Amino acid sequence: MSTELSQANCDDEYLVDEDIDMTEVTSQSEVKRRKLTSKVWDGFTKIRSNASEVQDFKFDPEKSRMDFARMIIKHNYPFNMAEHEYFEIFCNGLQPFFKLVSQNTLRADVLKVYQEEKDKLYNLLDELSCRITLAIDICTSDHQNFAYTCLTAHYINDDWELKKKILAYKYIEYPHDGETLFNLITDLMLEWNIDRKLFSIVVDNATSNDVMVRLLKTWLCDKSLLYLDGDLFHVRCSAHILSLIVQDGLKVIEGFLNKIRESVRYLNRSPYGKQKFNIAINQVRVRGKKKVPMDVPNRWNSTFLMLETALSLKEAFCRLEKIDRNYEQNPSEEEWQVAQVIKGGLEIFFNATSQFSGTNFPTSNVFFFDICDIQVQLREWEISEHECLRLMAGPMKEKFEKYWEGCGLVLAIAVVLDPRFKMDLVEYYYVKIYGSDAGRYVQRVRNAFFDLYNEYRGDLSISKNSNDGVVADGSSSSLFLNAAKDDKFSGFDKWYMERYSITRASKKSEVEQYLEEPLLPRKKKFNILHWWKVNSAVLPILARMARDVLAVLATTIASEAAFNVGGRVVDASYTSLLPEVVEALVTTNDWIESRNKKSVESNVEDITK
Structure with missing residues (x-):
């Protein structure tokens, strides 16, 4: 046929x-x-x-072996899969000449793939013309005295795409001190040859991390490798800080939520109560979720989700009180109102944390809005008519301001690089936050923005000078210095150079032009990286600066882990493997890109509305 x-x-x-x-x-x-x-x-x-035009297929057993190793890495399959009887039968049916290898050989193949992919990534990072933001996360093990340090690089590539690459997943004794961590990180930076390419480092709020960053900052500043003497270097993990802040607030209002917790506990421990509750739901015709989750320690989002669901089923709980005599925990109307207020307060933090720790890490310009909104809300809570909010505001505001002092500057600079807001949004929020003192804080951001621009301009001048053998702005001056050898033109040369100098002195810099231009109209979707890519020819120095600043992230962790103050835990399947094998599996899994899936990149659409 x-x-x-x-x-x-x-x-x-x-x-x-x-x-x-x-x-x-x-x-x-x-x-x-x-x-x-x-x-x-x-x-x-x-x-x-x-x-x-027809090419015969030629079976390559070595290539198939490496493909099998990549499959194990990418899909987290167990090593003993190579010895599964029916997997061998399946492979034999596809290609009888393909022979599965032993677990030991497979481990060796995995390490070989790891080294090949590592060499590729090393060359890629070595050729990058931008700076890198490092994120450090510690994953502990259950009931064992060791952990793994995960080192991740975030950068914007030459196509203006935000990229994430796990550089290392290193075994380390736990607990450890800051000096041990410092030695590990410096060794890794030298191994990857990125010590001269760092812009910032993001860590969670731990004493050992503070010591490590302080030592690292000193080490890099001694070699003049950081911008603004390292003022933008240390960035704390926003998701972790917000979790600690919320936990402090929840501790002081524990008693306000007792009735709701008891109501949820009653449903979970009593089949009869659960049955009656379903009847109550049907009678009041409530739509949506019918199961109320119980909150758990160390995961504050579970408290928010419990309140959100319970409040949506308030009528059902009130009905349950009438049809089930055993149910005596129904909150009073006042207690329901308090729960609504607390839920509204937690929602601000829930939304911010979800944005900070999404699957696609957003560019740093979007963080400023949420951080400022939280600070404004905490100030309003201090004078709220609701006692629960006033009680929460004190400890939460104290911890928040300590955090804001450490990372507020880099996030403010990031939003200034957003052409829809520039310095105007900084002024707007700082007036709300600092009142009459706003001018001093606004000026600090402006000065830092100009100073950073000048340092980038200096770097560009040095680069041009080394590449072209002339001063960065001196093509005309070089020309007329040569022409000055002819006495007939010496007077003209002097006149021209004076006029040229005056013209250049009166010409506005890139940063002045950028800030004086009207704000870009806000649209529902806005790709800030594309905007800077298009405008990089007109604003080359600012674009180079934006490329580094916008790659700064606000968190070291993603998804559900962001709501957990108990820390991340090493996957149980890794605990029996050698540390070098664990590192190969974790890092290479990140390096190998799926053929049918887009590479990890920033969600650069406008998240603010």
């Missing part, structure tokens, strides 16, 4: 027997032409008869 279809669709000429009536042939040709133009054939592939 396939041969006939191929011949029916080929472009070769046909041999015609002389005895055949040509009228019949013509008629057949018409039929053939109609068939070829018919939509019936749209679903078929036209096969040409040129044999040179």
Whole structure:
């Protein structure tokens, strides 16, 4: 059938027997032409008869072995899969010449793939023309005295795409001190040759991390490798800080939520109560979720979700009180109102944490809005009519301001690089936050922005000077210095250079032009990286600066882990493997990109509305 279809669709000429009536042939040709133009054939592939276009398949056992190792890495399959009887039967059915290897050989293949991919990434990072933000996260193990340090690089590549690459996943004794961590991180930076490419480092709020960052900052500043003497270097993990802040607030209002917790506990421990509650839901015709989750320690989002669901089923709880005599925990109307207030307060932190720790890490310009909104809300809570909010505000505000002092500057600079807001949003929020003292804080951001720009301009001048052998702005001056050898033009040279200097002195810099331009109209979707990519020819120095600043992230962790103050835990399946194998599996899994999936990049659309 396939041969006939191929011949029916080929472009070769046909041999015609002389005895055949040509009228019949013509008629057949018409039929053939109609068939070829018919939509019936749209679903078929036209096969040409040129044999040179057909390539014979050649089985490569070495390539298949490496592909198998990559499959194990990418999909987290166990090493003993190579010894599964029916997997071997399956492979044999596809290619009898492919022989599965032992677990030991497979481990060696995994390490070989790891080294190959590591070399590729090393070369990629070595050629980067931008700076890198490092994120450090510690994953502990259950009931064991060791942990793994995860080192991740975030950067914006030459195509203006935000990228994330796990550089290392190193075994370390736990607990450990800051000096031990410092030695580990410096060794890794030198191994990857990125010590001269760092912009900032993001860590969670731990004493050992503070010591490590302080030592690291001193080490880098001694070599003049950080911008603004390292003022933008240390960034605390926002998701972790917010979790600690919320936990402090929840501790002081524990008693306000007792009735709701008891109500949820009653449903979970009593099948009869659960049955009655379902009847109550049907009677009051409440739609949506019918199961109320119980909150758990160390996961404050579970408290928010419990309140959110319970409040949506308030009518059902009130009905349950009437149809179930055993249910005595129904909150009073006042207690329901307090729960609504607390839920509203937690929602601000819930939304901010969800944005900070999404699957796609956003660019740093979007963090400023949420951080400022939280600070404004905490100030309003201090004078709220609700006692629960006033009680929460004190400890939460104290911890928040300590955090804000450490990372507020870099986030403010990031939003200034957003052409929709620039310095105007900083001024707007700082007036709300600092009142009459706002001018001093606004000026600090402005000065830092200009100072950072000047340092980038200096770097660009040095780069041009080393590449071209002339001063960065001096093509004209070099020309006229040479021409000055001719006495006839010496007067003209002097006159021109004076005029040229005055013109250059009066010309506005990139940063002045950028800040004086009207704000870009806000749209529902806005790709800030694309905007800077398009405008990099007009604002080359600022674009170079934006490329580094916008890659700064606000968190070291993602998704549900962001709500957990108990820390991250090493996957149980890794505890029995050698540390070098664990590192190979974790890092290479991140490095190998799926063919049918987009690479990890920033959600650069406008998240603010």
